[in-house]
Amino acid sequence: MHGLRRTVRRIGACVLLAAMTIWTGAIVGALGWLFSAAMELAIRLIWRELPMRLGLGGIREASMAQWPFWFTLTVTVAGAVALAVNERRDPVTVTPIMGVIARVRKTGAYGDGRVLPYFTSALLPLAFGSAVGPEAGLANVIGSSGTRFGRALHGVAAACLRTVRTGEPLHARDGSKADADLQGLARKVINRCAAVCGIIVFFGLGRLAGAGLALPRLGHIQWNPADAAWAIPAMAEGVAAGALFVGMTRLAKLLGEHFGDHILLRNLFTALALSIVATVLPFMLFSGESSLDVLVRHAAEAGPVMLVAIAVARCIITPLCINAGWRGGQFFPMIFSGVVLGYALGGATGADPVFCAAFSSGALIAMVIRRPLTAAMIMLLVMPVASFPILLVSAYLASMIPLPRAFGGVPARNFPSF
Structure with missing residues (x-):
């Protein structure tokens, strides 16, 4: 009977750990998709619908036409002002994707747990036409949101891992070295598994809603x-x-x-x-x-x-x-x-x-x-x-x-x- 209870506790701890990981990943993936959708919406409103209303037309792909200088300058100047105000208000730096990965690997977290500043700082340049890629902004949003929503689960995840290892009931940390090791292991499990779940949710929402990063594919190599x-x-x-x-x-x-x-x-x-x-x-x-x-x-x-x-x-x-x-x-x-x-x-x-x-x-x-x-x-x-x-x-x-x-x-x- 005692062995059965231990088995049930282990199974329950695994289920709880999986549920928390999936939930965290779903939130992170949804926020990443929301960032991509907001970027596409802003670009469409500013660079496509606004020119149409002004009688300038949109991008005519066949002729590779461009916007007139006065329109491009007006929009980018507005973007410069918005970026300056945002940076003065909350000086959050958008880190390149390799820097985000390196920081997460080193510390197990990214940023201070605030998501909105990274979301805004990454979105504004893209919306106003900056010649940069969205992958850095997406990494910043995912990294900060993963830290924000994953941090609260690390303690519970460590308790789940302790139960899986010992079969004992869930309880709070005891402050021992073994507990500290479990905390580190729990952080890695939550972050990595949540990242996988987040990627699945991100591309799943993109497929369902039609928004998200979509790179073109070149044809086959046909060379002699x-x-x-x-x-x-x-x-x-x-x-x-x-x-x-x-x-x-x-x-x-x-x-x-x-x-x-x-x-x-x-x-x-x-x-x-x-x-x-x-x-x-x-x-x-x-x-x-x-x-x-x-x-x-x-x-x-x-x-x-x-x-x-x-x-x-x-x-x-x-x-x-x-x-x-x-x-x-x-x-x-x-x-x-x-x-x-x-x-x-x-x-x-x-x-x-x-x-x-x-x-x-x-x-x-x-x-x-x-x-x-x-x-x-x-x-x-x-x-x-x-x-x-x-x-x-x-x-x-x-x-x-x-x-x-x-x-x-x-x-x-x-x-x-x-």
């Missing part, structure tokens, strides 16, 4: 042996673009520091630069992932020179936004730039553009983050699976190329780790 001659040029242009991205990141950081406490002036400068670039070239606003398939379809219409100009401008304006007040993610814009460079080379030489894009994009991202395997895995979000060996080779070779110390990037390794 003659295309191999363009592998090194494709990787070289990715390396050059990655070096430009890192160098511009360093310059933008110095520029942001130069403005000091003049937050509004810094944001207005970025708004002006973003407006000018977005008027001269198409596809400069937002992260690029939603318009990548459009640009790919019209690559021949744009021409190689235009495509290279778009990719280079992206490698300049995105680091400026990230480091001068309009913060967000760097991965989606880098994916966009790498693919565009590949299509530019393919259009100029007749080589398979997807083959060229695999070399250029893998090299670009690896030059910036210096993690070949991570770079290759990131590009699989849009590239066909068959391109993975090309992505990995290109990323590995690019990560071995040194950069000047003045760039302030991660130094090259002789044998970079995967």
Whole structure:
């Protein structure tokens, strides 16, 4: 009878632990989806419906038309003011996704448990056209919400794990070393399992409601042996673009520091630069992932020179936004730039553009983050699976190329780790 009670307690503790984990993950995933839905709604209202009401029309994808300078500048100036007010009111910094992951791994938490400041700080730049990716904002919202709703469950989760281990009734912590170990284990269990549940809920809600991050998929690689001659040029242009991205990141950081406490002036400068670039070239606003398939379809219409100009401008304006007040993610814009460079080379030489894009994009991202395997895995979000060996080779070779110390990037390794 005593053994049966222990078994029942263990089963009950497992059920309770699973229920808490699923509940936490559902909340985190729902908040992440809400962030994506709010971003899409804001962009539609500001950049599509408002121009229609003003008689400007929306984005005409077939002709790659842009908004007039006065409209883009007006919207971005309004965004600069909103960002400055928000930063003065609650100076929460939107951390890149790799920084969020590193902090969670080190401390088991992200932020101070407040969700709304991260939600607002991540949403505003995206809504007003910043050339950054939404993945950083999404990571900040998920990390802060996971900390907020998971922290209250860690003690109960530790008690559940203690019951699973001993079969004793649930009770509060006893302050022993074993209890402290259980607290750490409970935090890891809740955070990791809730993250998995949150991802499922996030994509589930996105499929049901039609909102959420949706990356385009490029077609199959259709290349012949003659295309191999363009592998090194494709990787070289990715390396050059990655070096430009890192160098511009360093310059933008110095520029942001130069403005000091003049937050509004810094944001207005970025708004002006973003407006000018977005008027001269198409596809400069937002992260690029939603318009990548459009640009790919019209690559021949744009021409190689235009495509290279778009990719280079992206490698300049995105680091400026990230480091001068309009913060967000760097991965989606880098994916966009790498693919565009590949299509530019393919259009100029007749080589398979997807083959060229695999070399250029893998090299670009690896030059910036210096993690070949991570770079290759990131590009699989849009590239066909068959391109993975090309992505990995290109990323590995690019990560071995040194950069000047003045760039302030991660130094090259002789044998970079995967």
